[in-house]
Amino acid sequence: MSRIDETLDFVPVRIAVLTVSDTRQMAEDKSGQTLADHISEAGHILVDRKIIADERVQIADQLRAWCANDQIDVVISTGGTGLTGRDVTVEAHRDVYEKEIDAFGTVFTIVSMQKIGTSAVQSRATAGVAKGTYLFALPGSPGACKDAWDEILCKQLDYRHRPCNFVEIMPRLDEHLRRK
Template sequence: MSTSPEQHRQAAPRSVRCAVITVSDTRTVETDTSGALIRERLERAGHVVVGYAIVPDEREAIGQVVDEFVARSDCDAVLLNGGTGIARRDVTYEAIVERLEKRLDGFGELFRWLSYREIGAAAMLSRAIAGVYRSKIVIAMPGSTGAVRLAMDELIVPELAHLVLEARK
């Protein structure tokens, strides 16, 4: 007997424990509007933010903080924003892709498609990525507030608990 996506969602945890990482050389806690938006959207959906960090655009630093959050037993998912473009300093993609055991290519594809509808061809510059790392969900999205709002509202919040359920299997 097959199950529908709705049946899977009903079996998913009601609340997911998340860490939020902002990748930026310039943002501070006071100026990190995208990180604040992620935390607000998660909490509004009934999820719990168990950690928050701002990390410079340095591949090793990003990887270290992701590793620390993924190692925590009270963390189910790590959501990053920033550093997913093509500028020389944008290294979030590289830090994440080398860790993923399973990639969720559909996340990046859908994000770019939705972005294209809003901003046109510039959407191709995004290297948004998601996947599974040590049975935890890791999602990296662009750092602009508009991109974060789009990713959170259209993709992440609606499926996060279902993603966590599947990653735990």
């Protein structure tokens, strides 16, 4: 069963937060702030935080820039995962992914079902890996960000989490690039 192995040392992860919105400014960005607060409270390092309009190319460019930054291990975006015409975050993420973490969306849906019932079907939360960096796309509501953090990310981004976690395999995410 899932547990924290207290005999191991906590390993802080370096995280960037991207809010995707045509209307929000930093002062009104409750979802981005929710993530920033949870990241810091968990002992991780918030390396950068930005707001970008719902523009697929701009989102993908920012994700690529952060993936190229060796000071960033994880990128979490919030917003733009819905079904409307302006919701292009999922497509932008998939433009960048080398590998998709298929089960993330499924697990997020299970968590959401417990909170909001069948409304969970309207989310297209996704995750993947690119250039050794984890990428997570969450809905734009503070509640969804809190649920994703509390139920999934805080555990998978904790090196002490057993039976396994994302942190322990970080050194191997880009091993295919080092092979001859």
